[in-house]
Amino acid sequence: MSSAAPTLPARLTVVVPCYNERANVAPLIARLEAALRGIAWEAVFVDDNSPDGTAAAVREIAAHDPRIRCLRRVGRRGLSSAVIEGALSSSAEFVAVIDGDMQHDETRLKPMLAKLAAGEGDIAIGSRYVEGGGAAGLAGGFRQRLSRLGIRFAQLFLPAPVSDPMSGFFMMRRQRFEEIAPRLAGSGFKILLDLLFNARPPLRVVEIPFEFRARAFGESKLDALVLTQFAGLLIDRVLHGAVPLRFIAFAGVGLVGVGANLASLAVGRALGLGFALAQAIATVIAMGVNFQLNNTLTYRDQRLRGRRLWRGLALFMLFCGIGAVADLGIARTLYEDHNSLTVAGAAGAIVAVVWNYAISATLVWRAR
Ligand SMILES: Nc1nc2c(ncn2[C@@H]2O[C@H](COP(=O)(O)OP(=O)(O)O)[C@@H](O)[C@H]2O)c(=O)[nH]1
Ligand SMILES: [Mg+2]
Numbered sequence: 218m219s220s221a222a223p224t225l226p227a228r229l230t231v232v233v234p235c236y237n238e239r240a241n242v243a244p245l246i247a248r249l250e251a252a253l254r255g256i257a258w259e260a261v262f263v264d265d266n267s268p269d270g271t272a273a274a275v276r277e278i279a280a281h282d283p284r285i286r287c288l289r290r291v292g293r294r295g296l297s298s299a300v301i302e303g304a305l306s307s308s309a310e311f312v313a314v315i316d317g318d319m320q321h322d323e324t325r326l327k328p329m330l331a332k333l334a335a336g337e338g339d340i341a342i343g344s345r346y347v348e349g350g351g352a353a354g355l356a357g358g359f360r361q362r363l364s365r366l367g368i369r370f371a372q373l374f375l376p377a378p379v380s381d382p383m384s385g386f387f388m389m390r391r392q393r394f395e396e397i398a399p400r401l402a403g404s405g406f407k408i409l410l411d412l413l414f415n416a417r418p419p420l421r422v423v424e425i426p427f428e429f430r431a432r433a434f435g436e437s438k439l440d441a442l443v444l445t446q447f448a449g450l451l452i453d454r455v456l457h458g459a460v461p462l463r464f465i466a467f468a469g470v471g472l473v474g475v476g477a478n479l480a481s482l483a484v485g486r487a488l489g490l491g492f493a494l495a496q497a498i499a500t501v502i503a504m505g506v507n508f509q510l511n512n513t514l515t516y517r518d519q520r521l522r523g524r525r526l527w528r529g530l531a532l533f534m535l536f537c538g539i540g541a542v543a544d545l546g547i548a549r550t551l552y553e554d555h556n557s558l559t560v561a562g563a564a565g566a567i568v569a570v571v572w573n574y575a576i577s578a579t580l581v582w583r584a585r
Contacts, residue, residue, distance in 0.1 A: 227259035228310050229330060232303035234296050235317030237267045240434035242274040245319055246285060252323040256330065259284045261306055262317065263299040266291045295518050297408040301401060304394050313388035318435060321386040322427040329388040329425050338423035339393050342379065342409065343386030350426035371410055374454055376419040382410050386427065393420065402453065404518065414454060466515040467574045470507055478503035500541060508533045516582040529581045536576040540569050
């Protein structure tokens with residue numbers, strides 16, 4: 218690694234979000250160095266306290282290379298917010314975002330900078346889907362189909378067509394980024410989409426093709442969750458933020474829970490259990506399923522682990538249990554008053570989901 222101190226402040230900040238990418242840190246820096254020769258650059262690795270020691274690997278290099286910085290965040294996870302904070306830590310004229318796993322082609326950074334510096338656009342996007350680009354490195358046909366489907370959806374909401382609005386590889390003027398930053402949703406994975414949606418006036422886009430490489434070390438952190446989070450972003454866009462996304466996710470999980478409850482009840486009955494016992498067991502199973510799904514999806518960014526997980530589960534079951542009893546009471550009263558099962562059932566369900574949501578947000582997964 219070069220130990221030459223930069224004589225100029227950075228013109229380009231490369232933001233590298235990373236989680237468990239220790240083995241990729243040194244090779245990526247070597248590649249950036251080769252690709253950015255002649256440009257005053259720096260790189261900020263934004264690490265969410267990876268257990269594999271990614272931050273330490275960055276600091277080891279930063280100790281003798283002033284172009285390298287480490288931004289270690291604790292108690293938080295999230296690709297979008299990592300990118301936002303990394304970019305906001307920059308004072309350079311341009312900021313770029315590149316994955317920390319070498320799947321993006323760092324040799325495209327120079328052409329991106331040239332286009333932006335020439336005023337050809339406000340944002341340069343590394344695209345897998347324009348002539349000369351490729352998505353072969355996306356693990357599995359499922360991920361490729363998912364990605365294409367998502368792109369088609371996103372096009373419906375974008376001010377101008379962009380061939381790869383889900384790309385995590387782009388560059389823009391820092392000044393524009395700073396203007397848009399306060400309006401960003403900041404949650405989930407799709408920071409570029411978030412930027413394109415929220416820029417006023419819309420960003421002028423230039424697309425630079427690149428070949429998405431296969432991962433050399435480590436594993437992908439993005440799976441089917443990408444789709445749920447992406448759906449969330451679109452729903453939020455349609456509803457203009459009128460209903461909290463978490464509530465929608467929570468209600469969706471609740472529906473799955475109802476299915477789990479009915480299925481368990483049927484199994485219990487088939488095994489010859491009495492109705493009350495089968496229903497009690499089915500309720501506990503459904504609450505467990507709901508808790509687990511909420512912990513991995515709805516509250517992914519505040520996911521409970523270890524002792525906190527068990528404490529959260531106990532609280533969740535206790536309060537949702539109280540909710541279930543209240544719900545039965547409301548349903549019964551309404552049924553007696555109106556003699557309509559649908560009204561009674563629906564009212565009971567609405568009260569239950571609002572109650573459970575309120576408890577979950579304030580007691581179980583409270584923001585730390
Ligand atoms: N700081 C931070 N980085 C993340 C997080 N999730 C993913 N990343 C990084 O974002 C980049 C893209 O993630 P990856 O799992 O490779 O996604 P894929 O290439 O779509 O499979 C990688 O550099 C990851 O290490 C996160 O929660 N926090
Ligand atoms: Mg990757």
